[in-house]
Amino acid sequence: MNDVISEAVIALNAKMGADGFDGTAKFDIEGEGTIVIDGDGARASDDDADVTLSADAETFKAILDGEQNPTSAFMTGKLSVDGDMGLAMKLAGVLS
Template sequence: MSDVVTEAVAALNAKMDSAGFDGTAKFAIEDEGNIIIDADGARAGDDDADVTLTATAEVFKAILDGEINPTTAFMTGKLTVDGDMGLAMKLSGVLS
């Protein structure tokens, strides 16, 4: 597992802080690996998910750091979403 994924898992778990996420989402970080988010929190993995969000490591870090809004990243083509768009919007709310 890459350092980017390890750091992102820790940051996601801190951000979610028992916020609860109903569903399964996958963050696919290009050239680094995948992160699964579900009711148990975030972890490295490549399980099937209801929605997959794909971005570069730089964009993903900017989203986690609050420098880029996930919706803005999607609208500008920096973040792609495959699957349940409603669940992606819920995840955006959890991460904000």
């Protein structure tokens, strides 16, 4: 697992806290790897998910750091969503 993915897993688990996430989502970070988020937290994985969010590492980091709104990233084409859009919006609320 590379540093980008390792740091993202730690940051996502910290953001989600004890509440977790009641679905299955996957972040596909271009050139870095994938992260799955579910009720057990975030982990480096390429398991199937209800929704897949794809972005480059810079956009993903900006979302995690709170410098980029996930909805704005989607609307401007920096973030693509494949699958359950409602679940993606719920995840955006967790990340904000």
